[in-house]
Amino acid sequence: MSDVAVIGAGYVGLTTAACLAHLGHRVTCADIDRERVAALSKGEIPILEDGLQALVTEGLSSRRLTFVVGAENAAGIAEFVFLCVPTPQAEDGSANLSFVEDVAREIAPVLRPGAVVINKSTMPVGSTRLVQRILAEAGAAIEEVGVASNPEFLREGSSVRDFLSPNRVVIGCDDPAVAVRVSELYRSLNAPMLVTDPASAEMIKYASNAFLATKISFMNAIANLCETVDADVREVALGMGYDQRIGFEFLHPGPGYGGSCFPKDTAALLYAARRSGYDFSLLEGVVEVNFRQHERMVEKVRNLAGGTLHGVSIALWGLTFKANTDDLRDSPALVIARRLIEEGAKVQAYDPAAGERAATLVPGLEVVPDPYVACEGAHVLAVLTEWDEFRWLDFDRVLATLGRPAVLDARNLLDPVALRRRGFTYEGVGR
Numbered sequence: 001m002s003d004v005a006v007i008g009a010g011y012v013g014l015t016t017a018a019c020l021a022h023l024g025h026r027v028t029c030a031d032i033d034r035e036r037v038a039a040l041s042k043g044e045i046p047i048l049e050d051g052l053q054a055l056v057t058e059g060l061s062s063r064r065l066t067f068v069v070g071a072e073n074a075a076g077i078a079e080f081v082f083l084c085v086p087t088p089q090a091e092d093g094s095a096n097l098s099f100v101e102d103v104a105r106e107i108a109p110v111l112r113p114g115a116v117v118i119n120k121s122t123m124p125v126g127s128t129r130l131v132q133r134i135l136a137e138a139g140a141a142i143e144e145v146g147v148a149s150n151p152e153f154l155r156e157g158s159s160v161r162d163f164l165s166p167n168r169v170v171i172g173c174d175d176p177a178v179a180v181r182v183s184e185l186y187r188s189l190n191a192p193m194l195v196t197d198p199a200s201a202e203m204i205k206y207a208s209n210a211f212l213a214t215k216i217s218f219m220n221a222i223a224n225l226c227e228t229v230d231a232d233v234r235e236v237a238l239g240m241g242y243d244q245r246i247g248f249e250f251l252h253p254g255p256g257y258g259g260s261c262f263p264k265d266t267a268a269l270l271y272a273a274r275r276s277g278y279d280f281s282l283l284e285g286v287v288e289v290n291f292r293q294h295e296r297m298v299e300k301v302r303n304l305a306g307g308t309l310h311g312v313s314i315a316l317w318g319l320t321f322k323a324n325t326d327d328l329r330d331s332p333a334l335v336i337a338r339r340l341i342e343e344g345a346k347v348q349a350y351d352p353a354a355g356e357r358a359a360t361l362v363p364g365l366e367v368v369p370d371p372y373v374a375c376e377g378a379h380v381l382a383v384l385t386e387w388d389e390f391r392w393l394d395f396d397r398v399l400a401t402l403g404r405p406a407v408l409d410a411r412n413l414l415d416p417v418a419l420r421r422r423g424f425t426y427e428g429v430g431r
């Protein structure tokens with residue numbers, strides 16, 4: 001059992017803290033957000049994440065999990081300090097490391113000898129060395145403090161499951177003894193453990209996300225092509241997926257990828273490629289296809305509305321970047337909502353988890369608490385997030401509520417045959 005500090009109580013930090021406490025470690029989780037820390041200390045979870053509530057409750061009652069304000073209040077007592085703070089996209093596409101740098105400066109004076117600082121945030125190649133340098137400059141006894149890269153691969157919506165049953169754990173460290181100590185934190189998980197150099201560990205994270213984004217853009221491009229040759233992309237994906245070299249995952253076309261990782265991580269990798277003089281036109285194409293896919297959804301809505309969006313009322317179902325999360329960061333649904341409003345549409349949206357927050361992110365967007373209310377008088381209904389509950393709604397009621405029975409199913413979630421039988425005009429993606 002080890003003493004662990006986790007800095008940042010967001011999607012990654014809170015999951016890391018709760019899961020490590022569940023595995024038996026004593027964990028202090030720090031955030032700068034006082035309200036968040038106060039709520040967490042009472043067992044109130046600020047994010048939607050399956051299974052997290054139970055683990056936080058368990059950690060608090062066993063006293064293996066505590067929450068504090070301020071990184072230095074957690075780091076001083078820890079053998080391992082996980083950095084789980086944001087690394088958002090900067091103006092030039094690079095990863096903004098200022099949160100990481102601030103934390104490194106803050107914790108440097110309090111780190112105890114033998115402590116290991118672990119970069120779990122997604123950080124570009126060179127960041128392990130950067131953190132080492134900042135710690136040294138800010139007063140840490142660097143010959144006695146280790147730094148390792150340990151990128152996180154969890155998916156929002158299944159973060160607890162992913163953390164506790166990872167496909168692999170990657171540890172990048174120059175010092176084998178430090179790498180072994182970090183690996184021991186995860187020993188009970190029984191996962192493949194890859195110990196490598198820091199640069200390779202950092203690149204593994206970016207390469208993985210860029211590859212997944214590539215799969216999505218590739219399938220979106222194939223879907224668009226399917227539409228022109230009258231093929232069904234779902235059949236195509238099935239036939240492709242049986243090939244074990246391809247696999248079934250990430251073959252679903254849709255409105256384009258989004259969320260807090262793929263857009264910023266592809267941008268940061270492109271930035272790194274530019275900096276090193278490599279022309280990564282393949283990845284540029286992936287990003288371009290994604291941008292155009294958002295636009296294509298706007299075009300589909302416009303066509304369903306009769307050629308113009310001006311003065312047209314649109315209902316949206318789903319605002320989060322995917323189902324089973326409350327995360328709205330870089331959500332394609334919000335990009336599409338913004339574009340529809342720009343073209344003069346009146347947009348009413350419903351989402352099971354996003355709530356009123358979405359309205360503050362898109363000027364003019366009206367968020368309603370009921371999927372049927374969103375449809376009242378609308379000329380087109382666009383399903384933008386694959387929430388399962390949308391499948392089971394009463395489509396006779398939807399038909400009666402809509403001003404015009406036209407549906408864009410941007411996730412291929414609904415049954416086109418059943419909808420067409422009811423009299424809907426149905427438009428999917430690639431079918």
Ligand SMILES: NC(=O)c1ccc[n+]([C@@H]2O[C@H](COP(=O)([O-])OP(=O)(O)OC[C@H]3O[C@@H](n4cnc5c(N)ncnc54)[C@H](O)[C@@H]3O)[C@@H](O)[C@H]2O)c1
Binds near residue numbers: 010030
């Ligand atoms: N969200 C994901 O699915 C995911 C998956 C893998 C990796 N990552 C990476 O993990 C990192 C964190 O992502 P996230 O989604 O958890 O972010 P998040 O915004 O949900 O959480 C970050 C937390 O850090 C806190 N914070 C900021 N500065 C701080 C400071 N100085 N001291 C203490 N706390 C501070 C914030 O208040 C916030 O609660 C990013 O680099 C991201 O790319 C995210």
